Amino acid sequence: xxxxxxxxxxxxxxxxxxxxxxxxxxxxxxxxxxxxxxxxxxxxxxxxxxxxxxxxxxxxxxxxxxxxxxxxxxxxxxxxxxxxxxxxxxxxxxxxxxxxxxxxxxxxxxxxxxxxxxxxxxxxxxxxxxxxxxxxxxxxxxxxxxxxxxxxxxxxxxxxxxxxxxxxxxxxxxxxxxxxxxxxxxxxxxxxxxxxxxxxxxxxxxxxxxxxxxxxxxxxxxxxxxxxxxxxxxxxxxxxxxxxxxxxxxxxxxxxxxxxxxxxxxxxxxxxxxxxxxxxxxxxxxxxxxxxxxxxxxxxxxxxxxxxxxxxxxxxxxxxxxxxxxxxxxxxxxxxxxxxxxxxxxxxx
Numbered sequence: 001x002x003x004x005x006x007x008x009x010x011x012x013x014x015x016x017x018x019x020x021x022x023x024x025x026x027x028x029x030x031x032x033x034x035x036x037x038x039x040x041x042x043x044x045x046x047x048x049x050x051x052x053x054x055x056x057x058x059x060x061x062x063x064x065x066x067x068x069x070x071x072x073x074x075x076x077x078x079x080x081x082x083x084x085x086x087x088x089x090x091x092x093x094x095x096x097x098x099x100x101x102x103x104x105x106x107x108x109x110x111x112x113x114x115x116x117x118x119x120x121x122x123x124x125x126x127x128x129x130x131x132x133x134x135x136x137x138x139x140x141x142x143x144x145x146x147x148x149x150x151x152x153x154x155x156x157x158x159x160x161x162x163x164x165x166x167x168x169x170x171x172x173x174x175x176x177x178x179x180x181x182x183x184x185x186x187x188x189x190x191x192x193x194x195x196x197x198x199x200x201x202x203x204x205x206x207x208x209x210x211x212x213x214x215x216x217x218x219x220x221x222x223x224x225x226x227x228x229x230x231x232x233x234x235x236x237x238x239x240x241x242x243x244x245x246x247x248x249x250x251x252x253x254x255x256x257x258x259x260x261x262x263x264x265x266x267x268x269x270x271x272x273x274x275x276x277x278x279x280x281x282x283x284x285x286x287x288x289x290x291x292x293x294x295x296x297x298x299x300x301x302x303x304x305x306x307x308x309x310x311x312x313x314x315x316x317x318x319x320x321x322x323x324x325x326x327x328x329x330x331x332x333x334x335x336x337x338x339x340x341x342x343x344x345x346x347x348x349x
Contacts, residue, residue, distance in 0.1 A: 001043075003028070003036050010220050011036035013043060026075070029220070043074050059143060062097045065089070067143055068134045077223055087130040090115070100138075103148045112155075121155035128154050162331050163293055164301040172287045182279065184245050185263050186298065191238040193302030193320055195225065196273050196295055205258035207234070207242060214238075216321065226323045303331040 006012040009031045016023045028039040065088040072084045094111050095103070115124050128149075135147040165173070170190065177183040189199060194216060201222040206215045212234040218224055234242070245262060261270045280295045299320075306316045317328040 001040070003033075003040055008220060011039075013040055027220070039074075059100050060097050061088075061092045061095065061100060061103075064100055064134070064138050064143065065092060067141065068137050071137055071141065083126070083130055084134060087127045088134060090127070091131060100144055100148065105149070105152065108149050108152050112152075116155075122157055125154040125157065128152055162300045162304070163297045164304040165293070165297060169287070169289065170301070173283055173289075176283050176286050181245070181263070184241050185276070186280070187241045188238070188245075188263075189295070189298040190302055191235060191241060192232055193299050193306075194232075195299060195321075196276060197222065198224065198321075200261070200263060200271050200273060200276070202262045203258065204246075204260050204262065207262070212239065224321065226321055228321070228323070230318065230321045232319060300331060303328070307332050 001013070001015050003011050003013055006025075006027070011028045011030060011033065013026045013028055013036075014023055015026065026043075028036045030036055030039065068088070069081070069084060072081050076084075091111065094114055095107055112124060112128070115127065132147065132149055132152065135144065135149055138144045139147055174183055174186065177186065185199065188194070189196070192199075192214065194202075198216050201219060202214070202216075206217065208215070214232040214234055215229065216224060216232065217229045218227065224230075242262075260268075263271050265271055277295045284293050303316060303320050306319065307313070313325065313328060316331075317325050320328060320331075322328045
């Protein structure tokens, strides 16, 4: 286990698994050497709980929450920390600060029933997975002997359509958008399939005009959903969009600021995701599209178009940045007219 300076001067913590020999990297989030070594000490402390903290017969949910959150704070991203914090607080508010050994399957089922009156079943399933993970961490740290809610079942959620736009709908939307910068943002999403936060965090240094490759990478203030860097070939159409964004006059392209974001507001600052989502929703309403459509449908449209045009499913998975091919398969839409073409191929002699 050691500290080393990484991307943009931010220190990283390197950890080697003694069993597999695999080395993993965790960002300390700081450029200061002293703070980085404090991060190292805190990490060692959180992981030494297994060796130094005996299992208590009076270990409560409050105790578990505090210990698990200390571990999560060191090992996971801030957004994940927020999910654990909210979920554990909701759980304790309902059950009270009982001892972990008093937790029963019945108590967990009552919690599920209570929460189902307040939030969606999808949200409850996220909470269940988070709670199971929290208790698994406690087991890992030798705070409890076994996970008392390991067998709790999640709600069955009916499959939802992965909504995508037709060519006609896309043309209608683009005709309504008079702001050229925003129209280019929509085109960029359709041509790359990038998630909104990935788009808003693209900087000029991420665009290779020689190799014609766009790199979606992790940054100190942004992490890709899967955590994995991916490379997207820049098509001719995408290149035209990028040139339109960067061109200030004629064919002059400004590339002297590699840290500059590709999409910015009038002040030259990075756009906010909520602002983009709300503005896009406004345009969807102007063309009378159903409320169920949203910005992420642009990504669905990109993936759907790849599959409908016969692109290999593994290539589609790579371009979409999915960690599991099952996720890519879930984006396959078989439309009625596709089925009609299929059955019309069957003839009786």
